Amino acid sequence: MIVRDFNELKNTDKAVANERWTSVRMLLADDKMNFSFHITTLEAGSEHEFHYKHHFESVYCMSGTGRIIELDNDNKTHEIKPGVMYALNLHDRHRLIADEGADLVMACCFNPPVTGKEVHREDGSYAPADELEKA
Amino acid sequence: MIVRDFNELKNTDKAVANERWTSVRMLLADDKMNFSFHITTLEAGSEHEFHYKHHFESVYCMSGTGRIIELDNDNKTHEIKPGVMYALNLHDRHRLIADEGADLVMACCFNPPVTGKEVHREDGSYAPADELEKA
Numbered sequence A, B: 001m002i003v004r005d006f007n008e009l010k011n012t013d014k015a016v017a018n019e020r021w022t023s024v025r026m027l028l029a030d031d032k033m034n035f036s037f038h039i040t041t042l043e044a045g046s047e048h049e050f051h052y053k054h055h056f057e058s059v060y061c062m063s064g065t066g067r068i069i070e071l072d073n074d075n076k077t078h079e080i081k082p083g084v085m086y087a088l089n090l091h092d093r094h095r096l097i098a099d100e101g102a103d104l105v106m107a108c109c110f111n112p113p114v115t116g117k118e119v120h121r122e123d124g125s126y127a128p129a130d131e132l133e134k135a
Helices: A129-134 B129-134
Strands: A002-005 A015-018 A021-027 A036-042 A047-050 A056-063 A066-070 A076-080 A084-087 A094-098 A104-111 B002-005 B015-018 B021-027 B036-042 B047-050 B056-063 B066-070 B076-080 B084-087 B094-098 B104-111
Touching: A002 A021, A021 B056, A021 B084, A036 B056, A056 B021, A056 B036, A076 A084, A084 B021, A104 B104, B002 B021, B076 B084
Parallel strands: none
Antiparallel strands: A002 B084, A015 A021, A021 A036, A036 A104, A047 A094, A056 A084, A056 A104, A066 A076, A066 A094, A084 B002, B015 B021, B021 B036, B036 B104, B047 B094, B056 B084, B056 B104, B066 B076, B066 B094
């Protein structure tokens, strides 16, 4: 059994920050669970564009409010608030917006699991794991 | 993109209750994400024994407090509080205890994904998906 505490990991190298978000990697590929699990905090008032071409991701809002925009589906927009989950079953290119006033705190699952070595590329994607191995 | 709201699903057949817990299935196998995602609420003061022989599960505590006991590892006990995650990477047989005073609310990921047709068997496990298909 693996037991980990977000409040300890957030002060270690398991917390990855980039511009106006921080992601604490609670589970990564090495843990061999077949998914990874992250707690991601998006700064109040920030906007982000992501496109996980090689991963499925689900994102559950624990606190904060905002919006998600489907960039390849007429900019269809969904409200984000505690209890709302979105799942990128079509590898959907999207923009995520955190409202002013409070950070958005999200529980995120990825399959295949993130290795922890990925960086967001210019197109908002993570490389597939086999490209990382080759790199 | 799939968008679902816990506060709507909890009043539908996506909420599965059993004795003193309720699990709202936010994502199931049919959603083809390669994992399932559930919000599970364990009633304050309740105890539960589970053994997912055929699944990996991670469980992240969002609210409430309690304990998890590793039943096949000298009853080693871990405190559960908001921010703590446990991951059953060894299909660990375990007892989960919710303290009195507040329900334990947990965000759970399963691989392989739960189909929604499983029931907990006498040994605390879910059947593997291929047994369900045969049933």
